[in-house]
Amino acid sequence: MKKQKAFVYRCSACGHEEQKWLGRCPECGEWNTLAETAVSPVVKRGMPSQGRRGEPNPESIPLAAVDPQEGKRVPSGIDELDRVLGGGIMKRSCILVGGEPGIGKSTLLLQAAALAGTKGRVLYVSGEESAGQIRMRGDRLGLDAGAQQRIEVLCSGCIEDIERSIEKTRPLVIIIDSVQTLYSAEAGLSPGALNQMRFCAWELISWVKEHDAALFLVAHVTKDGLIAGPKALEHMVDTVLYFEGNFSAAGGDCRFLRAVKNRFGSVDEIGIFTMGEKGLAPVEDPSLLFLVRREGELPPGVATAAVLEGSRTLLVEIQALTSPAKGSMSRVFSDRIDSARVSRVAAAIEKHLALRLSDQDLYINAAGGIKISEVGAELALAAAIYSARTGLSLPAKTCIAGDLSLTGEVRPIRRLPVRVRTAANLGYDSFVGPLPDSAEALPGRFTGVKNIGEAIKALFGPAPPAARHSPS
Ligand code: TYD
Ligand code: MG
Numbered sequence: 001m002k003k004q005k006a007f008v009y010r011c012s013a014c015g016h017e018e019q020k021w022l023g024r025c026p027e028c029g030e031w032n033t034l035a036e037t038a039v040s041p042v043v044k045r046g047m048p049s050q051g052r053r054g055e056p057n058p059e060s061i062p063l064a065a066v067d068p069q070e071g072k073r074v075p076s077g078i079d080e081l082d083r084v085l086g087g088g089i090m091k092r093s094c095i096l097v098g099g100e101p102g103i104g105k106s107t108l109l110l111q112a113a114a115l116a117g118t119k120g121r122v123l124y125v126s127g128e129e130s131a132g133q134i135r136m137r138g139d140r141l142g143l144d145a146g147a148q149q150r151i152e153v154l155c156s157g158c159i160e161d162i163e164r165s166i167e168k169t170r171p172l173v174i175i176i177d178s179v180q181t182l183y184s185a186e187a188g189l190s191p192g193a194l195n196q197m198r199f200c201a202w203e204l205i206s207w208v209k210e211h212d213a214a215l216f217l218v219a220h221v222t223k224d225g226l227i228a229g230p231k232a233l234e235h236m237v238d239t240v241l242y243f244e245g246n247f248s249a250a251g252g253d254c255r256f257l258r259a260v261k262n263r264f265g266s267v268d269e270i271g272i273f274t275m276g277e278k279g280l281a282p283v284e285d286p287s288l289l290f291l292v293r294r295e296g297e298l299p300p301g302v303a304t305a306a307v308l309e310g311s312r313t314l315l316v317e318i319q320a321l322t323s324p325a326k327g328s329m330s331r332v333f334s335d336r337i338d339s340a341r342v343s344r345v346a347a348a349i350e351k352h353l354a355l356r357l358s359d360q361d362l363y364i365n366a367a368g369g370i371k372i373s374e375v376g377a378e379l380a381l382a383a384a385i386y387s388a389r390t391g392l393s394l395p396a397k398t399c400i401a402g403d404l405s406l407t408g409e410v411r412p413i414r415r416l417p418v419r420v421r422t423a424a425n426l427g428y429d430s431f432v433g434p435l436p437d438s439a440e441a442l443p444g445r446f447t448g449v450k451n452i453g454e455a456i457k458a459l460f461g462p463a464p465p466a467a468r469h470s471p472s
Contacts, residue, residue: 009034015072017212018170026120026172027212074172074214077115080273080282081108083310084241084257086265089116089173093264094205094215096179098230099243104255105218107279108243109175110137112216114147120172121150123165127157127181141279157181159200163207171213174204178218179230194232201233238263245369254289254368255280269310287422290316290368298396301388304428305380306401306419307372313415313422315399317367318377320384322360330357334364337372337381345382345404352408352452355389376413378404379433382452383459392460398430399423400459408452410434420446432458 008017011034016027024031073088082088085095089112099105106129113122126134131153138148154165159182166174176182182200183193201217208215217237219230234240240261245254257271272283283289291304301320306313318337325331332339332346342364346357362385366372379402387394401419403411412434413419420431424443432455435448449455 007036007038010037019211020170022170026170027118029119075117076112077117078108078112078271078280078282080257080271081112083269084259084265084271085239086259086262086269089214090238090264091212091214092209093238094201094208094217094236095239095241096217096219096230096233096237097241097243098219098221100221103243103245104273104275104280105243106177107137107141107275108257108273109177109216109218110134110143110151111141111279113151113173113175114138114141114143116173118172121152121169122173122175123152123154123169123171124175124177125154125156125162125165126177127155128177129155131155140277157183159184159203160186162200163203166207170211173214173216174208175216176204176218178220179233180220198232198236201236205236234261237261239265254283256370266310268308270312287313287315287426290314290366290370292317292367294396296396298393300391300393301384303380303384303387303394304399304423305372305377306399306423306431307374307377308415308419309374313419314370315423315426315428316370316372316377318372318380318384319365319367320381320388321363322357322385322389323363325359325361330359330361332362332364334362336366336370337364337377341378342381342385344406345378346385348404348406348408348452349382349386353386353456355386357385357389360389375403376401376419378402379410379452379455383432383455386456386460390460394459395430397428398432398459399428400431400455401433402449402455403434404452410449410451410455412437417442420444 008019009021010017011025011028011030013030013033014025014028016025018034022034025033072091074091075088076082076085097105097109110124113124116122124134134153152169152171154162156162179197179201183196184200187196187199204215217233219233221230239259242258242260243255244258245256253275255273255275257273259265259267259269261267272286273280274283303318305316305318307316332342334342342362346362349355350357380400382404383394383400401413401416403413405411416433416436417440420433420442423431428444430445432447432449435450436442447458449458
């Protein structure tokens with residue numbers, strides 16, 4: 001790409017920078033606000049440590065003098081995406097969006113292209129679909145005429161074509177669908193080669209860092225979750241998002257967007273969508289999504305956990321099944337909750353409740369297929385395992401949260417009052433959790449417990465000894 005000049009044209013209204021003078025700022029739409037502003041020289045391609053990637057000053061400067069990037073965010077127009085990004089699309093950032101084919105990456109980014117809060121152009125580069133196919137998807141998504149006008153489509157994976165188009169259209173958001181189709185005609189290699197993909201991605205990343213734009217790179221991930229190629233790009237980009245799922249307890253078509261790396265926000269937040277006739281729609285209240293509607297008494301082996309996903313509380317039904325071990329060693333089958341965690345909780349139950357589990361195979365599931373990594377789910381997991389092994393059902397409309405230590409103690413968890421309130425709002429009138437650390441009144445019937453023994457008593461009543469080893 002072209003070498004950066006010693007000056008840029010900066011908009012006096014919004015601070016947006018352009019390499020060429022324009023009568024109207026493409027970002028804020030103001031007229032005659034771009035003025036020549038000096039920048040320090042940028043060194044040549046391939047020398048990232050010496051000032052490429054948007055840090056145009058190779059000399060050190062006091063931290064206090066650095067222009068904070070914070071605040072330079074553009075809303076994507078999709079709240080769930082903004083939430084995962086940490087409050088919108090950061091300018092000069094590069095976001096890798098990974099996921100299995102068919103999960104909805106192209107749909108998500110075309111919707112974001114149409115709704116992004118920028119008046120400038122959006123360049124949608126597709127090496128996989130024809131312009132006609134993209135237009136058809138746009139029509140299906142109901143993109144308005146303004147959005148269709150603003151989105152420039154280029155169907156090519158050739159980096160030289162893409163660069164030409166970028167120089168011509170000066171986009172503020174660039175979407176590459178997908179990195180696997182990028183190649184350089186000059187380098188003469190075929191698409192898909194790793195160094196080729198890295199080289200092309202680096203070119204694009206460098207451009208957006210220098211031009212106040214943002215870049216989305218779509219990356220396909222294979223069924224077994226291997227991202228051999230795109231994984232090699234993770235260190236080069238600012239944010240890595242994964243789009244996954246395809247299920248919900250209610251049988252809907254539900255997808256999760258998670259950040260696994262984010263230089264500009266937390267990686268705790270998830271975005272939840274459903275795929276419908278008109279593309280992806282946000283799930284505004286996901287708290288009920290992972291529950292199974294049940295009437296009357298619960299079957300044994302089922303417990304409801306109140307878990308935190310970022311800033312939201314979700315109620316999730318955890319299901320456990322024990323069956324006598326088929327081999328000489330018992331095994332844990334659990335792909336929603338880490339198996340090592342399940343084994344640890346089972347060992348704590350065996351030790352502190354004298355309930356034999358080591359001769360049992362354990363099967364664990366979470367309704368709706370959500371993966372749970374939060375420690376607050378451990379007490380509910382313990383209750384589900386206990387219930388499965390003893391054949392005793394948990395009381396209906398009871399929610400559980402707590403961190404279980406190896407010593408059998410129930411330890412405090414983050415944001416207990418919020419979890420209790422969410423459960424109460426959803427009709428869960430009783431809650432068993434760790435002793436609250438403040439005297440704040442909790443809604444509904446709350447029972448604070450110190451250890452697993454107290455929790456089991458609170459949930460099942462004093463356990464009848466006969467139930468301890470039945471059914472085997
Ligand atoms: P797509 O965005 O093409 O997935 P990816 O880019 O990750 O491969 O979405 C694919 C699926 O979504 C496809 O099976 C069709 C479906 N879909 C809908 O159900 N509704 C819609 O409005 C759109 C655009 C797609
Ligand atoms: Mg696609």
